[in-house]
Amino acid sequence: MERRLAAIVIADVAGFSRMVAEDEAGTIERMRELRDTVTEPAIENAGGRIVKRTGDGTLVEFSSVVGAVEGAIDVQRQLAEIANADPEDRRFILRIGVHLGEVLVEADGDIHGDGVNVAARLEALCAPGEILVSGAVWDHLEGRLDVRAEELGLRELKNIPRKVALHRLIPVEGPVAASPAPDQGKASLPLADKPSIVVLPFDDMSKDADSGFLADGLVEDVTTALSRFRSLFVIARNTAFSYRGKAINVADVGRELGVQYVLEGSVRRAGDRVRVTAQLIDATADRHIWAEKYDRNLDDIFAIQDELTQAIAMAVAPSIRAEEITASADRDPGSLSLREKLARAWWHLQRYTAEDGEAARAVLTSALEESPRNATALAFIAQSYVFDGLYGWGRPQPESIRLAIETATQALMCDPDDENAQVHLAIALFIAKQHSEAARHLERVLESNPNHATAMGSLGMVLTYMHDHRADTLLKRAARLSPRDVWTSMFVGHRGMIAFIKGDDETALSYFREGLRIAPRNASLLRGEVTALAHLGRLVEAKDCYARLLEVAPGVTQTITRNGVMFVYEADASRFCEGLGRVGMPE
Structure with missing residues (x-):
């Protein structure tokens, strides 16, 4: 058998098993159609050789690393454009892994070896609509391709004896890439670098x-x-x-x-x-x-x-x-009846409505009658007031923030180590624009609990406005620790704010839109999208987005924005509001 170095591409269809179960004949017919019109022509144009097909999967060999990745990007972008016209649960979106390594070539053209094995592991870890490449591939790509990329670091891969550097390529910005429902046996995120x-x-x-x-x-x-x-x-x-x-x-x-x-x-x-x-x-x-x-x-x-x-x-x-x-x-949190009250209150708080906030406070008031110095109950009440302040529920924002600070401080007097009290005191201080104090409390939480996603992301948001270089890393890790968290959209959005503050409006726009895919009616993210588009000169799109913002926050003005967004520096606030003014937002 011949041994040679090759760029290996392995791809398969996200959600294929589910689609076949729902409509076997139609799914297979559609897959063949897209192979004939999209994937195989793109592979041929990029200089690839199709080694074999396995159901919904394809193994391809390239002599050029750049050609392999260019072909993969072309396929993903074409399929994403086609998918825009398809129902969300019938979209054909690929996962693609690319690796450069040695392969053994059989007489019939089939290939085996470490290069194929690593590519297969990358494909299994890849998110729908994206491309996961190894460090060996990335070394040949830097600066050559127009595609957003993200370094994932060294990762252990199943049955691969060494760690492999991974890089995530995102060919398509928008909701299509992540739309297929989770498939049997496929992944959205690479393994963390520790247990x-x-x-x-x-x-x-x-x-x-x-x-x-x-x-x-x-x-x-x-x-x-x-x-x-x-x-x-x-x-x-x-x-x-x-x-x-x-x-x-x-x-x-x-x-x-x-x-x-x-x-x-x-x-x-x-x-x-x-x-x-x-x-x-x-x-x-x-x-x-x-x-x-x-x-x-x-x-x-x-x-x-x-x-x-x-x-x-x-x-x-x-x-x-x-x-x-x-x-x-x-520590023993108290009697069982108290424990159940606290669990019930937390359940209400996770529903994020004004009514559930009131219901949580009623349960917690009962808990405090049983245990007046219970720090957890007081911290949960502070959390409910933070939500009231963030979303304008129940009373004017300054009153809600005052109540949150007072109640969280009371909780910390009962238990100085209560993490929930520290976090929500910090968020209330952040809203009150006391950034340094907020950061101090959040750093204390992370010293004792390095996996506290809300504390980590909140610290990232605080540091964003302080121009602290640690902000982006904290926001990225917080979103990884809790990818389905209601806060994740804001963690992602603040990565956009970091880019906006640096003057990189294109990157800012991509992050604001990524956050909006998680929370489409988030007024903070809509404001970010409006101003980024305006600064890019895309005023028609900016005005369309402003119309969506007014549906969510009909009374929003530049003054409300200045008061509500936690800017530290006047130059940041002025540039942000300047973009809003370009679409007609009143002062």
Whole structure:
């Protein structure tokens, strides 16, 4: 067999299994049509050789690295344009992996070897509509292609004995690229660079409808305890709870979130007894590491939490010191009835409505009657006032922020280490434009809990306006820790604000639009899109976006913007408002 160096491209269709299950004949016919009219002509034009097809997948060999990537970009852009006219659940969007390496060539033209294996791993990790390339490919590309790229660092790939540098190429800016529903066995995010885990919501098997809050509280506490291990990468609870009530495949969850381990389980409550079952799964290998069942008195629920945390930590990160594991056991949060009230209040707060904020405060008021110095209850109340201030619910913004600061400060007097109180005091101070104080509180949280996504992203937002170079890294990592979090759109949007402040309006626009794909009616992001478009001279688009902004925030003015956006420097505020003025926003 001949041995040679080649650029290897492997591609397959995102969501193909689902589409075939829904309409087998139509899906296969459409795939063949797009092969004949788009993918194969693009491959031929770029100088590629189709080695073989495997169902919805294609293996291609190129002699030129640049040609391989140019062909992949051409295919993705053509398919994205076609997909704009298709229903969202019937779009043909590819995942593509590209690697440069040695291959063995058989007499019939088939190829094998390390080069093919690495390309296959990259394709499996790639997000729909994007291209994942290895460091060997990237070394030949820098500066040669007009495509947005993002460095992902060194990553371990399954069955590859060395770490591989990865780079993400984004050929298409817009919602089409990410539109296919998660497929069986495919991924959206590469694995984190250290042991990584998501704790999924536990199933409530009890007859009592209210006992679901017991399960939620257990999951939240285990997640928080694991987050404190610097040796672990822990997906934030807001993202984990987005899977509640859904029929899921554990391997798919691991791929979607880019984590190796998934913890799932159930809680069954009967009278004063509780049964908790838990199983830890290696999602990358689809194998069980361990399963455990706890039959206890209800009062022992906190001991179960501690045992779970320690068992998981030992299983996924053996290098964690014994004393660090011991220190992870949380303080006793109080009686079980109090615990359930806190879990119920947190559930309301995650719904992000004015009515749920009021409902949470009612539950928390009852909790404080039982435990007047409970820092968690006070921190949750502060959180509800922060939301009121952000969205203009219930009372004038300054009043809501004053209440948030007062309540969070009271919580910290009860427990100076309460992370939720620190975070929401910081956000309230940020809204009040006390940037340095806000940053101090958030940095303190991250010292004790390096996986706290909200603290990390909030610090990134604060530092954005302070022109601190750390901001972009913090925002990027926060979005990775909690990709399904309601805050993620703002983390992404503030990466756009960083670019805008630097005068890079094109990059700013791409990030504002990426945030709007997550939260289409976010007024802050719409304002960013308007001003970026205006500064780019694209006034027709800017005015269309301004019309959408007025639907969300009909009374918005330049003065409201100056007061509501947390600018530190007058030059930043003036440039931002200048763009808004170009589309007719009143002062």
